[in-house]
Amino acid sequence: MDSARALILEHIRQTIDVNADDGEYFLSLLRENTYGKKEVALRSDDICRNQLFVTKGSFKVYYNDAEGNEHVAKFAMENWWAFDIESFFHQVPAFYSIAALEPSETLELSFEAYNELLQRVPAFERFYRMLLQNSFISLQHRMTQSLALTARERYVRFQQKYPGLEARIAQKDIASYLGITPVFLSMLRKQELEKH
Amino acid sequence: MDSARALILEHIRQTIDVNADDGEYFLSLLRENTYGKKEVALRSDDICRNQLFVTKGSFKVYYNDAEGNEHVAKFAMENWWAFDIESFFHQVPAFYSIAALEPSETLELSFEAYNELLQRVPAFERFYRMLLQNSFISLQHRMTQSLALTARERYVRFQQKYPGLEARIAQKDIASYLGITPVFLSMLRKQELEKH
DNA sequence: CGTCTATTTGAATGTACTCAAAAGCGGTGG
DNA sequence: CCACCGCTTTTGAGTACATTCAAATAGACG
Numbered sequence: 124m125d126s127a128r129a130l131i132l133e134h135i136r137q138t139i140d141v142n143a144d145d146g147e148y149f150l151s152l153l154r155e156n157t158y159g160k161k162e163v164a165l166r167s168d169d170i171c172r173n174q175l176f177v178t179k180g181s182f183k184v185y186y187n188d189a190e191g192n193e194h195v196a197k198f199a200m201e202n203w204w205a206f207d208i209e210s211f212f213h214q215v216p217a218f219y220s221i222a223a224l225e226p227s228e229t230l231e232l233s234f235e236a237y238n239e240l241l242q243r244v245p246a247f248e249r250f251y252r253m254l255l256q257n258s259f260i261s262l263q264h265r266m267t268q269s270l271a272l273t274a275r276e277r278y279v280r281f282q283q284k285y286p287g288l289e290a291r292i293a294q295k296d297i298a299s300y301l302g303i304t305p306v307f308l309s310m311l312r313k314q315e316l317e318k319h
Numbered sequence: 320m321d322s323a324r325a326l327i328l329e330h331i332r333q334t335i336d337v338n339a340d341d342g343e344y345f346l347s348l349l350r351e352n353t354y355g356k357k358e359v360a361l362r363s364d365d366i367c368r369n370q371l372f373v374t375k376g377s378f379k380v381y382y383n384d385a386e387g388n389e390h391v392a393k394f395a396m397e398n399w400w401a402f403d404i405e406s407f408f409h410q411v412p413a414f415y416s417i418a419a420l421e422p423s424e425t426l427e428l429s430f431e432a433y434n435e436l437l438q439r440v441p442a443f444e445r446f447y448r449m450l451l452q453n454s455f456i457s458l459q460h461r462m463t464q465s466l467a468l469t470a471r472e473r474y475v476r477f478q479q480k481y482p483g484l485e486a487r488i489a490q491k492d493i494a495s496y497l498g499i500t501p502v503f504l505s506m507l508r509k510q511e512l513e514k515h
Numbered sequence: 516c517g518t519c520t521a522t523t524t525g526a527a528t529g530t531a532c533t534c535a536a537a538a539g540c541g542g543t544g545g
Numbered sequence: 546c547c548a549c550c551g552c553t554t555t556t557g558a559g560t561a562c563a564t565t566c567a568a569a570t571a572g573a574c575g
Contacts, residue, residue, distance in 0.1 A: 274562080491552095
C-alpha cells in the first residue's frame with residue numbers, strides 16, 4: 124500500500140471505524156489518476172461520475188455565470204475531496220466545473236464503486252452523512268461571515284484555511300474565490316507587505 | 320387532522336413516500352407550539368432540542384459576533400424548517416439563535432421523537448439526507464452568488480426567495496440578512512420606488 | 516527568444532459605510 | 546383615546562472600500 128492510500132484510509136478513520144478487511148476493500152475500489160496543470164476534471168453540465176480525493180497538487184471548483192465570468196467556489200488541496208455533491212449523488216448535470224491548478228494526483232471513487240461500497244460496508248453511510256453535514260456547517264459559517272467581513276479579512280481567512288496554497292496558485296483564482304478583482308487583491312497584498 | 324398537519328405531511332411527501340399509518344405515526348410525534356413576536360425559540364449555546372416546522376408567522380436564524388452585532392443567516396416562513404442543524408443532529412451547543420419575527424405557530428419534533436421516528440420509519444433517513452443535501456446545495460449557490468452580486472441584486476433575490484416576507488418584518492433584519500446596513504437598504508428601496 | 520497571460524500601478528468612478536439628525540411608528544400608561 | 550417613550554426608518558453629508566479602464570511590467574512556457 125503506497126502512502127497516498129495510507130493517507131486516505133487515515134482520513135476516513137477520522138470519521139468512522141473501518142477494520143482491516145473493509146479498509147482493503149475500500150482501497151480496492153479506488154482508481155489512481157493524474158492531471159496536468161489546467162486540466163479539467165469535471166465540466167459543468169456533464170455528470171460528475173467520480174469523487175476525487177486529492178493526494179497531490181490542488182484543484183478549483185468553479186462556475187461561469189451568464190456573462191462568462193468565472194467564480195471559484197472552493198479549492199481542494201491534499202487530503203481534500205473535490206466533486207460536485209449534487210451532481211454526484213443525484214447523477215444529474217453538474218453546476219460546477221473542476222480543474223487542476225497544478226500537476227495533481229488523485230484517488231477516485233466512481234458512482235458505481237460508491238454504491239457497492241455502501242452496500243458492503245454500511246458504516247460508510249455515516250461517513251457520507253457526516254461529510255455532508257460538516258460541509259454544510261462549514262459553508263454556513265463561511266456564508267454568514269463572508270457577508271460581514273471586508274475583503275482584507277476574507278483574505279486572511281483564506282490564508283488560514285488553505286495554508287501554503289497562496290504561493291502555489293494564480294492570484295486571479297484567489298481573487299475570484301474572495302469575490303474581489305485581481306487588481307484589488309494585488310493592492311491588498313502590497314499593503315500587507317508594507318506592514319512588515 | 321387540522322390543516323397545519325395536512326401541510327407538513329404534504330411537505331414530507333414531496334420528498335419521500337409515506338403510507339397512511341406511518342403518516343399518522345409521524346403526526347403523533349409532533350407537538351404544537353406558539354410564539355409571540357420577538358420570542359426566542361433557541362438561544363445560542365443552548366442545545367437545539369426541537370425541529371420547528373413553521374405553520375404560521377416567521378422566524379429568523381441569526382448569531383451575534385464578538386462585537387455584539389447581529390447577523391441573520393436565514394429566515395423561515397410558512398412551510399419551512401427552522402433549527403440549528405449542527406446543534407440538533409449532534410446535540411451540541413448551538414451556534415445560532417432563533418427568534419419569532421411575528422406571532423407564529425409551529426409543529427415541533429423533539430430529538431427523542433426524531434430518533435423514534437427514524438427507527439420505526441426508516442424512509443425518514445432519506446428525508447433527512449435529502450434535507451441536508453438540498454440545504455447544502457442551495458447554500459452553496461447562495462454563497463458563490465453572494466460574493467459575485469451587488470447588494471441591490473441580493474435584495475432582489477431575497478424578494479424572490481421569501482415572497483411577501485418583506486412587508487411583514489423589520490428592515491434591519493433584512494439588511495442584516497443581505498449583509499448591508501439598514502441605512503443603505505433604505506436608500507436602495509427608495510431608488511427602487513423611484514423607478515416606478 | 517518571443518508570445519501570451521498574469522500582475523502591478525495609477526487615476527477616475529461607483530458602491531456601501533459612518534455619523535448625525537429628523538421623522539415615523541408601535542406599544543404603554545394615564 | 547391620547548400622549549409619550551423608545552426603537553426603526555429616512556435623509557443628507559462626508560468618507561472608506563472596491564471597481565473599472567488603461568498602460569506598463571513581470572512571468573511562464575513553447
